[in-house]
Amino acid sequence: MAHRKLTKSFVDKLNPGPDRDFLVWDAELPGFGLRVKPSGVKSYLVQYRNRADGRSKRKTLGQHGPLMTLHQAKEIARGLLADVVRGADPVADHKALRDAPLVKDLAVKYLQEHALPKKRAGSVKNDRSYLDRHILPVLGKMKARDVRPSDIQALHNRLKKTPYQANRVLALLSKIFSLSVRWDMRPDNPARGIEKFQEEKRHRWLSEAELLRLTQALDAHPNQTAADAIRLQLLTGARIGEVLTATWEDFELGQGIWTKPSHHTKQKRTEHLPLSGAALDLLQKIRAERGTCTFLFANPKTEAPYKDLKRFWSVVTTAANLQDYRIHDNRHTYASHLVSSGMSLAIVGRLLGHTNPLTTHRYAHLADNPLRQATEIMAQKLPSPT
CATH class of the missing domain: 3.30.160.390 (Integrase, DNA-binding domain)
Known part of the structure; x- marks a missing residue:
């Protein structure tokens, strides 16, 4: 040399x-x-x-x-x-x-080390959908360390026509990059500080007339296993995922209690829900007709629980002539009818499994109905002005 x-x-x-x-x-x-x-x-x-x-x-x-x-x-x-x-x-x-990991590598690590061990199956499914449909096509091939707040902002803005979905994507990105900081893959979270879109909370629930049409459509549908799942949801206000994954071990029919395991609830905590007489009657009927399976609402061919009732729900709501009414809105129907009948927001929140009182507060205006009825009691005792 x-x-x-x-x-x-x-x-x-x-x-x-x-x-x-x-x-x-x-x-x-x-x-x-x-x-x-x-x-x-x-x-x-x-x-x-x-x-x-x-x-x-x-x-x-x-x-x-x-x-x-x-x-x-x-x-x-x-x-x-x-x-x-x-x-x-x-x-x-x-x-x-x-060799620095790409965003798609970070997504795999997030799913394997955080989502799958710690989140409900339905939440993991949603995460995968947001990643596959929105995040990875745009950011997947970028180095995780090179993603800037402007990249996150641009992706968020692309979804402005669906603000609820845009905000869920932003929340997922914020969680993923927060974990990347903990994993020493980058020094900061580029999603932090990006303003969410304003969301209009849904206030859709069924009137008594609409509720009657829904029950008639349920009665007429040939799949009575799925129909019973909706009936139990309407009688308890439970999330449809909690209903579909329910097993007979979760119920104490003698005491009238449904114990929801923590891994089935959104808040990751065990919930004890008292059951009405109508709910107990429904459960007794289901047990008499189909009680040999572990799950209450199982596919008769596989004996595995239904993953969702989307096709069934579409047929039923069409038959009942219900517009813009999702299966999750059955929880709103349950809550709204209880509140308008005089039940306190605190009790309704407990029945729905809400940990934040503000979540139940959307039904506060319905509490005016029993208050207005109460004011009429004194009005009836006074003579009308001449």
Whole structure:
């Protein structure tokens, strides 16, 4: 390995060896050199010793030519060798950058180490849907460390026509990048501080006339297993996922209690729900007709619980002539009828499994009906003004 002052004219005139690479090191800048291949390709490189472990490392800077002159290569080498003196390791840093995980790798880690062990199956399904449909097509191939708040903001803005969905995507991204900080994959959360879209909370529930049409449509449908699932939801205000995953072990029919296991509830806590007489009668009927299976509402062919009732629900609501009414809105119907009948918001919230009183507060205006009826009691005792 020769040592001499590298100049442009020397590099240009340097001929390749007959059968192997040879190196020429610059006499002015120790650690900076030129490799010449038998093919004639000339490449600049630096060689240094890692100050932490003493290992010798070599890094190629690029090929000599119009895109990298001797002067440019020497300036790059001088900067890298100065970094080495300060304790850096350019080869290791480049490898870390090259091997840095992509957003799609971060998503896999999130699902495997957080979502699957800690979230309900339905929530994991939603996460996968948001990732596959919205996040990964846009950010998946980016390095996780390179994602900026402006990238998150642009993705959020793309979904402005569906603000509820946009905010769920933003919340998922914030959680994923929050975990990436904990996992030392990046120093900050680029989703933090991005303002959510204003959401209009749904206030859709059934009037007594609509409720009657729904019950008639349930009675007329040939799939009475699915119909009974909706009936139990209407009688308890439970989430449909809690209904479909319910097993006979969860019920104490003698005491009239439904114990919802923590892994089936949204709040991840065990709930004890008192059952009405009508709910108990329904459960007794189901047990008499189909009580041999572990699950209350199982597919008769597989004996596995129904995953959802979307097709059934579409047929039933069409038959009942119900517009813009989701299966989750049965919880709103349950709550609204209780509140308008005089039940306190606190009790309704307990029955629905709400941990935040503000969640139940959407039904507060319905409490005016029993109050207005109460005011009429005194009005009836006074004579009308003449």
